[in-house]
Amino acid sequence: MGIIETSSGELDVVRDEIRAMRDLTDKPFGVNIAQAFVRDPGIVDFVVGQQVRFVTTSAGDPTKYTAQLKAAGLTVFHVVPTLAAALKAIAAGVDGLVVEGGEGGGFKNPRDVASMVLLPLVASKVNVPIIAAGGITDGRSMAAAFALGAEGVQMGTRMVSAAESPVHEHWKQAIVAAAETDTVFLNRFSKPGLRALRTERTTRLEHEDHVDMSEFGRATDLYFGGDMEAAIALTGQVAGRIESVSPVADIINSTIDEFRARLRGLQRFA
Amino acid sequence: MGIIETSSGELDVVRDEIRAMRDLTDKPFGVNIAQAFVRDPGIVDFVVGQQVRFVTTSAGDPTKYTAQLKAAGLTVFHVVPTLAAALKAIAAGVDGLVVEGGEGGGFKNPRDVASMVLLPLVASKVNVPIIAAGGITDGRSMAAAFALGAEGVQMGTRMVSAAESPVHEHWKQAIVAAAETDTVFLNRFSKPGLRALRTERTTRLEHEDHVDMSEFGRATDLYFGGDMEAAIALTGQVAGRIESVSPVADIINSTIDEFRARLRGLQRFA
Numbered sequence: 001m002g003i004i005e006t007s008s009g010e011l012d013v014v015r016d017e018i019r020a021m022r023d024l025t026d027k028p029f030g031v032n033i034a035q036a037f038v039r040d041p042g043i044v045d046f047v048v049g050q051q052v053r054f055v056t057t058s059a060g061d062p063t064k065y066t067a068q069l070k071a072a073g074l075t076v077f078h079v080v081p082t083l084a085a086a087l088k089a090i091a092a093g094v095d096g097l098v099v100e101g102g103e104g105g106g107f108k109n110p111r112d113v114a115s116m117v118l119l120p121l122v123a124s125k126v127n128v129p130i131i132a133a134g135g136i137t138d139g140r141s142m143a144a145a146f147a148l149g150a151e152g153v154q155m156g157t158r159m160v161s162a163a164e165s166p167v168h169e170h171w172k173q174a175i176v177a178a179a180e181t182d183t184v185f186l187n188r189f190s191k192p193g194l195r196a197l198r199t200e201r202t203t204r205l206e207h208e209d210h211v212d213m214s215e216f217g218r219a220t221d222l223y224f225g226g227d228m229e230a231a232i233a234l235t236g237q238v239a240g241r242i243e244s245v246s247p248v249a250d251i252i253n254s255t256i257d258e259f260r261a262r263l264r265g266l267q268r269f270a
Numbered sequence: 271m272g273i274i275e276t277s278s279g280e281l282d283v284v285r286d287e288i289r290a291m292r293d294l295t296d297k298p299f300g301v302n303i304a305q306a307f308v309r310d311p312g313i314v315d316f317v318v319g320q321q322v323r324f325v326t327t328s329a330g331d332p333t334k335y336t337a338q339l340k341a342a343g344l345t346v347f348h349v350v351p352t353l354a355a356a357l358k359a360i361a362a363g364v365d366g367l368v369v370e371g372g373e374g375g376g377f378k379n380p381r382d383v384a385s386m387v388l389l390p391l392v393a394s395k396v397n398v399p400i401i402a403a404g405g406i407t408d409g410r411s412m413a414a415a416f417a418l419g420a421e422g423v424q425m426g427t428r429m430v431s432a433a434e435s436p437v438h439e440h441w442k443q444a445i446v447a448a449a450e451t452d453t454v455f456l457n458r459f460s461k462p463g464l465r466a467l468r469t470e471r472t473t474r475l476e477h478e479d480h481v482d483m484s485e486f487g488r489a490t491d492l493y494f495g496g497d498m499e500a501a502i503a504l505t506g507q508v509a510g511r512i513e514s515v516s517p518v519a520d521i522i523n524s525t526i527d528e529f530r531a532r533l534r535g536l537q538r539f540a
């Protein structure tokens with residue numbers, strides 16, 4: 001299922017993307033509300049008005065939108081980086097969780113916890129469905145996530161690198177070229193924590209106690225202009241496992257095939 | 271299989287432990303040579319002389335001891351934190367690898383990589399057996415490690431917390447009490463990187479560019495005296511999943527039972 005992101009805050013653009021999605025498929029899709037970036041207070045009315053049925057909320061307090069979204073009939077999953085955050089989201093009434101390990105790219109809890117620890121911890125304490133994020137790129141990692149207690153997976157960096165992804169080819173090629181050690185974690189003592197591709201800029205910022213959001217100021221020059229030093233390229237450690245720019249359909253099909261094959265291969269231990 | 275550690279460098283003590291191990295079991299066991307701590311150049315002769323058959327080497331250059339150990343007929347696994355280190359160990363002639371994710375406790379590469387990414391990356395590039403370490407504490411995490419390409423698992427923190435572990439009860443109880451966010455990573459810009467339990471001391475050290483090894487100076491006061499602020503308690507994130515001090519036999523049996531049950535539960539997807 002595709003998830004349309006709204007972090008630009010430009011609702012006209014998002015409306016066009018939802019329309020394009022409907023033209024491309026009759027299948028379900030969702031929208032992510034990255035709360036810290038949604039400047040428009042009408043985002044919930046907008047999502048409801050677009051007849052979206054599934055929303056992930058992230059980067060903010062789960063009590064803010066959950067009741068309103070649920071009242072409008074939507075299914076709501078909240079993105080959580082810790083057990084405490086998971087329990088808070090459950091208390092807020094979410095339908096499920098996206099449990100995101102610290103190896104993933106993007107906005108993170110400053111005290112990052114790896115999927116291998118976080119996923120089974122949360123799964124052992126809650127009764128809602130879990131989508132695993134952070135380190136997921138193929139059928140092996142999907143099988144591992146399911147073993148740890150997930151019932152679905154979310155790919156971030158892998159989809160940024162996909163052939164259809166709108167980001168500049170320079171970013172995709174930087175992902176393909178990256179080693180597994182080529183990300184940095186910023187704002188470890190501040191908020192929000194960030195995992196990003198190692199560049200000259202982020203190597204410098206890694207030493208600073210606080211990275212100001214103004215470092216994202218020329219994000220579009222990076223995202224679409226291909227100037228990798230213009231801003232911060234949010235990217236997960238899994239960049240070290242991505243070896244080619246592939247179409248989304250190939251990524252999904254090969255992931256499902258490999259997921260099943262891995263589980264068949266493990267039968268002999270069961 | 272139990273692994274006797276030699277990092278104290280006190281070979282008389284190690285000899286006693288090997289003798290105790292032989293009295294307790296006819297089953298195989300191994301010895302870890304943490305190269306950075308082995309002050310005695312005769313460690314290889316010592317291990318060979320004790321008729322040890324399996325050795326893990328860590329915290330150092332795999333070209334240093336591998337040929338000598340192999341020539342003496344031992345099976346040698348080297349502990350690696352990155353793909354580059356794995357390839358170097360293979361070139362040095364090791365029989366297998368302990369692939370250790372950054373969520374694990376102890377000495378780390380300053381650029382830590384989580385097991386969810388590191389394990390399948392290394393597994394896809396080498397043809398030797400892999401033992402997974404970092405984040406492993408039960409059957410769920412063991413099943414995940416196997417899905418990612420491991421053929422065995424190693425538990426560090428879980429064994430430190432075990433009933434039979436010689437460390438002070440204060441450390442065991444600190445592991446039981448810890449949340450998944452209660453470790454720190456030290457020496458991110460220096461060597462060796464370290465993951466340890468969050469204490470007043472390590473919370474202070476987390477902000478320093480370089481943590482000197484003298485901070486370990488009163489290690490025995492911590493390990494055996496129970497003064498948790500006396501030194502640095504090397505501990506993995508998985509402390510957040512450990513809820514009781516259990517006997518080793520219970521840990522192993524419940525891990526194997528859960529490992530098989532998880533794999534059976536995943537059959538429906540295969």
